[in-house]
Amino acid sequence: MARINTKRVHEPDFIKAKKSLGQNFCIDERIPEEIIASLAATPQHQIWEIGPGKGALTTRLAQTGAALQLFEIDERLKESLAKDFPQAKIIWGDFLELPDSALPAVDRPLLVCGNLPYYCGTPIIRRFLENGPVAERLVFLLQQEVAVKAAAPCNHREYSFLSVHTAFFANARVGGTYPPSSFAPPPKINSSILILEPLSLTEPEKQQRFKALKIASFLFNQRRKMALPLLRKQFRETDWDERFARMGIDAKVRPENISPQQMLDLFAPLD
Numbered sequence: 093m094a095r096i097n098t099k100r101v102h103e104p105d106f107i108k109a110k111k112s113l114g115q116n117f118c119i120d121e122r123i124p125e126e127i128i129a130s131l132a133a134t135p136q137h138q139i140w141e142i143g144p145g146k147g148a149l150t151t152r153l154a155q156t157g158a159a160l161q162l163f164e165i166d167e168r169l170k171e172s173l174a175k176d177f178p179q180a181k182i183i184w185g186d187f188l189e190l191p192d193s194a195l196p197a198v199d200r201p202l203l204v205c206g207n208l209p210y211y212c213g214t215p216i217i218r219r220f221l222e223n224g225p226v227a228e229r230l231v232f233l234l235q236q237e238v239a240v241k242a243a244a245p246c247n248h249r250e251y252s253f254l255s256v257h258t259a260f261f262a263n264a265r266v267g268g269t270y271p272p273s274s275f276a277p278p279p280k281i282n283s284s285i286l287i288l289e290p291l292s293l294t295e296p297e298k299q300q301r302f303k304a305l306k307i308a309s310f311l312f313n314q315r316r317k318m319a320l321p322l323l324r325k326q327f328r329e330t331d332w333d334e335r336f337a338r339m340g341i342d343a344k345v346r347p348e349n350i351s352p353q354q355m356l357d358l359f360a361p362l363d
Contacts, residue, residue, distance in 0.1 A: 118207055120274035123233060123285075124149040126267055130231045130287050131203050133158045137228070138198060142187050142206030142216060145169070147176055149207065154179065158203070161196050163187045188215055198225045207233040210279070214238060214254065221261035221290060222302075230262070230288040239266050239284035246351040253312035259352035260301040262288040304359040311347035319347050 118124065127149055133139055135157035144150040144162045146169070153160055160180040164173065167184055174182070181196065204227045208216055213234040220230055234242075237250075243264040244250040258264050267285035272278035293301070310326060311319055320343050323332045335358055336343055341350065350358070 118145070118148040118233075118274065119276050120270060121148075122268070123207070123270060123274060124152045126285055127205050127231050127233070128152045128156070130267060130285065131156075131205055131229060133203055136200060138200045138202050140196075140202065140204045140227075142204070142208060142232075144173060144177075145207065147173065149205065150177055150180070153205070159200065163190075188212060188219065192223065195225065202227040203229050203231075205231045210235045210238075214242075217242070217286075217288070218257070221258070221288070222298075226290055226292075228289070230286075230290070231267075232286050232288075233270075233283055234286055235279075236269055236282040236284040239286040242286055242288075247349055251348050252315075253309055256308045256312070256352045256355060257305060258288070260305065260356070261293070261298075262290045264288050300356065300360055304356050307359045308347070308355050311350075315347045317346065318344050319350060320345070322347075 131139070133153070133156040137156070137158040138161065139153050139156070139158045140161045140163065141150060141153060142163050144164055145166075150160070150162065150173075154177055160177065162173065162177070162180050162182045164182060164184060165186050170184070173180070183190070183194075183196070202225060204220060206216075213232065217230070217232065220227060232239075238254070241250045241252050241254045242258045243266045244252065244255040246255075248255075265287050267287055269282050269284045271282055272280065274283070307323075307327075311322060314322055320332055320336055323330070333343070336345075339354065339357060341354060341358070
């Protein structure tokens with residue numbers, strides 16, 4: 093992960109960040125620069141930005157020529173966003189509370205981005221990966237710990253259930269890491285960019301992954317214990333010894349040492 097030096101931009105002071113909304117406004121121009129580069133947007137794309145805030149990233153998104161859709165919860169920003177980005181469509185409210193039926197139609201390749209409040213980053217990612225709409229690429233700024241866990245490979249010290257969940261639905265990598273001074277007010281921890289490229293999955297493939305996730309969640313609740321005894325005890329109708337042997341998985345392996353693909357293969361035949 094690249095560690096980026098901060099370079100400040102002008103910070104409008106007419107609206108103060110709300111702690112209740114988890115707002116930390118970007119004041120480091122390198123963040124929108126990296127997100128724009130990672131998105132690789134063209135005029136043929138549709139871009140959804142979750143939480144434009146004061147528009148530090150939105151300004152750069154508008155320059156791509158892509159159709160721009162904003163989602164913002166803070167209605168104090170209505171006047172400024174409407175004035176600064178007249179070409180953008182804006183939906184006001186909590187993105188996670190919007191029903192699928194209220195989401196805009198996607199009529200061209202979709203890109204999604206945003207500087208996400210720490211409290212809702214993971215649920216927003218989960219919504220896109222599990223329910224769609226299917227995006228060509230998702231680029232989010234999150235707390236560093238979440239970004240690293242989401243992209244962690246098997247046997248990495250941060251490999252977790254979140255890593256497995258992400259790998260089931262997308263290819264993931266971590267971009268730049270930014271210090272608290274990149275934001276106003278400064279958070280207490282570093283933030284990192286997470287780049288996700290969702291997999292093209294059929295409905296049966298998605299359903300297989302949902303079923304495998306339930307078992308993976310059970311295993312990661314006891315990640316330091318050996319997986320085989322846990323599975324024997326919880327799912328007694330299955331011959332796990334045979335499956336482990338057939339797949340060449342060590343009988344003493346722990347959940348944190350089983351790759352996402354091994355979990356898919358190991359759990360797929362359960363039904």
